[in-house]
Amino acid sequence: MIYRNLWLELAVLVVLATVPLVSWSGPRATRLDIEPLSRVPTEIRIIAIPPGLWSTEPNDPRVAGDIVVPPHATVWIADSVRTVHVIVNGFGAVRVTIDSMVSDGRDITFVRNERGEFRRIWTVTPLVP
Numbered sequence: 001m002i003y004r005n006l007w008l009e010l011a012v013l014v015v016l017a018t019v020p021l022v023s024w025s026g027p028r029a030t031r032l033d034i035e036p037l038s039r040v041p042t043e044i045r046i047i048a049i050p051p052g053l054w055s056t057e058p059n060d061p062r063v064a065g066d067i068v069v070p071p072h073a074t075v076w077i078a079d080s081v082r083t084v085h086v087i088v089n090g091f092g093a094v095r096v097t098i099d100s101m102v103s104d105g106r107d108i109t110f111v112r113n114e115r116g117e118f119r120r121i122w123t124v125t126p127l128v129p
Helices: 002-018
Strands: 029-036 043-049 053-055 066-069 073-078 083-089 094-098 101-105 107-112 118-124
Touching (some): 029 083, 043 073, 053 066, 101 107
Antiparallel strands (some): 029 094, 043 066, 053 073, 083 107, 094 101, 107 118
């Protein structure tokens, strides 16, 4: 009887001790804003590894690993994504803002560091201003 009460007390203690650790605070995502730098109409392709992108377009509510968006787009990146590659289809360039970092170019790659912040590792500058 004493051992059963001891195990019960230990079980309650373990549950109460882990409750704050498993509390859910909602999904965390990083915002990626795209704006064109040229007047040439372009489409922007965004690739995430692993998949975890979704746009704010009302017609595209799905989560994907590879999406094509128009200029002036906002895309959300899941916290599980480690690499983001932004490619401009056609001539022109874009300005990409992610984690308060601004990058200009036609081919930009970001990698998430150990603190969870993105850093730029590759940029191809614009062909057409």
